[in-house]
Amino acid sequence: MSVPVIDRGSRPGQESESLVLANVSRRRFLKGMSLGGLVLAVGFQSTARAQEPKKYGADGMPNGWVDNPLVFVSIAEDGTVTIVCHRSEMGQGVRTGMPMIVADELEADWKRVRVAQATGDEKKFGNQDTDGSRSTRHFFEPMRRCGAAARTMLEAAAAERWKVPVSEVAAKNHEVVHGPTGRKLGYGALAKAAAGQPVPARASLRLKDPKDFRYIGKGELKLVDALDIATGKAKYGIDTRLPGMLYAVVARPPVLGGKVAKVDDAEALKVPGVVKVVQIEPSPMPALFNPVGGVAVLARNTFAAMQGRRALKITWDDGPNASYDSTAYKAGLEESARKPAKVVRNDGDFEKAAAGAAKRLQAEYYIPHLAHATMEPPAAAARISNGKCEVWGCFQSPQRARDLVAKRLGMSFDDVTVHVTLLGGGFGRKSKPDYGIEAAVLSKAVDGKPVKVTWTRDDDLHNSYYHTVSVEHLEAGVNEWGTPVAWLHRTAAPTIFSTFNVDAKNESPVELGMGVINVPFAIPNVRIENPEAIAHTRIGWFRSVSNIPHAFAVQSFVAELAAAAGRDPKDFLLEVIGPPRVVSPATLGDTWNHGESPESYPVDTERLRRVIEVAAHAAGWGKQLPKGQGMGIAGHYSFVSYIAAVVQVAVDPKGALTIPRVDVAVDCGPTVNPDRVRSQMEGAVIMGVGAATLGEISFKNGRVEQNNFDSYQVTRMTGAPKEIRVHIIPGEDYSKPMGGVGEPGVPPIPPALCNAIFAATGKRIRRLPIRDQLTV
Amino acid sequence: MVSLDINGKRQNVDVPGETPLLWALRDELGLTGSKFGCGMALCGACTVHVDGQAVRSCITPISVVANKKVVTIEAVGNDPVGRALQAAWVEHGVPQCGYCQAGQIMSAAALLRRTPNPTDAQIDEAMDGNICRCGTYTRIRAAIKQAAAKRGGA
Secondary structure, three states, X not given: OOOOOOOOOOOOOOOOOOOOOOHHHHHHHHHHHOOOOOOOOOXXXXXXXXXXXXXXXXXXXXXXXXXXXXXXXXXXOOOOEEEEEOOOOOOOOHHHHHHHHHHHHHOOOHHHEEEXXXXXOHHHHEOOOOOOOOHHHHHHHHHHHHHHHHHHHHHHHHHHHXXXXXXXXXXXXXXXXXXXXXXXXXXXXXXXXXXXXXXXXXXXXXXXXXXXXXXXXXXXXXXXOHHHHHOOOOOEHHHOOOOOOEEEEEEOOOOOOOEEEEEEOHHXXXXXXXXXXXXXXXXXXXXXOOOOOEEEEEEOOHHHHHHHHHHOEEEEEOOHHHHOOHHHHHHHHHHHHOOOOOEEEEEOOHHHHHHOOOEEEEEEEEEOEEOOOOOOOOEEEEEEEOOEEEEEEOOOOHHHHHHHHHHHHOOOHHHEEEEEOEXXXXXOHHHOOHHHHHHHHHHHHOOOOOEEEEOOHHHHHHOOOEEOOEEEEEEEEEOOOOOEEEEEEEEEOOOHHHHOOOOOOOOOHHHHOOOOOOOOOOOOEEEEEOOOOOOOOOEOOOOOOOHHHHHHHHHHHHHHHHHHHOOOHHHHHHHHHOOOOEEOHHHHOOOOHHHOOOOOOOEEHHHHHHHHHHHHHHHOOOOOOOOOEEEEEEEEEEOOEEEEXXXXXXXXXXXXXXXXXXXXXXXXXXXXXXXXXXXHHHHHHHHXXXXXXXXXXXXXXXXXXXXXOOOOOOOOHHHOOOEEEEEEOOOOOOOOOOOOOOOOOOOOHHHHHHHHHHHHHOOOOOEOOOOOOOOO | OEEEEEOOEXXXXXXXXXXXXXXXXXXXXXOOOOOOOOOOOOOOOOEEEEOOXXXXXHHOEHHHHOOOEEEOOOOHHHOHHHHHHHHHHHHOOOOXXXXXXXXXXXXXXXXXXXXXXXXXXXXXXXXXXXXXXXXXXXXXXXXXXXXXXXXXXX
């Protein structure tokens, strides 16, 4: 998900055209890393110039990319190679994948590679907003160049030492070898001399032939953090401990826009261990990424702070959103979705074609709010000393945390440092650093003493940035064979942009480009409409975002049309997609295209068809299943990847649902770490199953009704599929564009699951979550 | 002041006896491997062993465990079952974000101690109290089976 415009605060140099690194960066790097024997000199950075044509990919992101080996690579005299990962690790494996790319081109021995985590500093590292399933596809090439440049400098240093032409030497597995004589020098021995070498021009770099890759595409390396995780050593934001630190929990307004009318903290202050009670000022609307305000209790440990909060007596002034009621809101969305609305795509003439069709069908789908419920709730620590603020936390976008902390404290951007810990899940929630700002505000309130803010699970569920709530209304006119000739899709959902602009009431091009307007079906008459919807809570992005409701509706409706036509759902889906062809996003009205170039990333229906066919074949589509079992299929294009899923379900006579097996086929182009592609698909299947079967955040009187994992249920082991098989479409051609992996596995799962339930039982689920709808 | 036996070491914590073991471990003793996820024994991220049994430390007051042996993720590798599980977790690439995995391993270790060769149903039952939001369940099952096999179970 691309981040909407935010106030980036004051930031020296932000407007300058050229962001080329100065030598000062090198000194900072040396000081920061202090690993000794540092290699390599000044490097390069992409520049953002005004008046240029629209930029795509990493070029189109704030602060672009950096491929400077100085920034990312250091080599100690003992040969230890340290590679900086500038993207946040939240389970997608980026702290293994990014350094693996550099190490491969560097010809580094993985056993001698260490990974260091970058602080939030996009001028130095390039874009760090770990979001939108973008890390690998945006940084594969810069990281390759980074490794290749470092390798070239080591080779040059060795040639100089031996006084031989550089063409006679080659780096291989952590040493440089002189071909004619067989002499060898290790990387440690060359580190200092390599630092004196000029950085090779980008155009002169020799990238490895992919057939020589050691690590890329192999999936054989273990995760860099696996052992620390398995032994309890891994550090998350919530694990931050600083000398003299106070522990805080915050009572936040239960209704968006609410504030404290009255607070009595006398009892709270009597709780043993409680040190202080501090009010946090509410932020004006729009919500942005600001803290919602409230009353903080600071104590000597988290439990004392929680007990102190329980003892607070607060009267809230709820404000106008206190009327938010999910039942009433659903009725309102349905009413909007049943009337003509703003047309956002119009091909042919839907009304005329539908009027002349053999048959008209319609269906409506409801998908509620969801909360990310990361297992690590939001948490961050901060301290201020000598006019400088340091923040530690689980941030998907540390640069944004840094900008907003500086702005809130009225400090210079350069005086704020944001340290990135591991993230105990992200899923989009931790793109919003409100908890980091809370920690900084509270530290300031106690004269800069270190303060850690921990959100409890109810805090997390009550004050999230929720996945939108959606009614999807679909109509089709079909011909005498049941094939759709006219397609109407009305999507009604409060927009994420309401969090940034209180007047935003329509889905943005970003949301519409997530599987509603850019559906590449071979249907001549298509009309997509988007009624207004007013948000009453913070709407945010949740893993795969608007693709969830859109794919649920579209892929369910196609299956409903197949059933009405008496056709096989897989064959029918392929027919609706139509023959293999390349479709420009522009012809679908998609101006966003996940931020990627429409030329490099057109919609390729051959790839979509292939994943559907591969998933179906692998699952044994069409085979006889016992009574009460069924298979369902769905295929969806998102984050410039193509994913299809076949879900097999068993529904017992009482309506209890189990999922014996799921087959997922994924075409994300060439892969860096196939094992992490698999693990992301496995996780996406389980998150999709959870959203379909259990997940719902609902509001009454403006307040979230769910408090913890008892009322906001997520998939547990017994509800998870017994077997998940992931089939990766081979993508050995590394010149081809890469697709996203973290998010696109989710959207096909709820419709494939509900299509399977239909096959097994004849019952069509149009309202999520399924919960007890199957119970008889 | 409450005296606790944590990972074979006697330690004193100067907090009220009602304080949950989780917060004594994390905030007072600096053992942050046990995680907070719900505070109500709903997610299992805080699982530790008390006299060999898997216990949710987030709802267990320290006064209750004062005379018992507490083992956390930081020390479960001293035990062959714990060590086999940790190795299997790395081998299978189980963790994604990793946050719940300490609790998962503690629950799995308690399972394998009483049931060295568990069936799928026994694994599901023993592990159902441990939520993984990243969705690593199929690999958790596989890793438990591998650890059981290496311990001579299967």
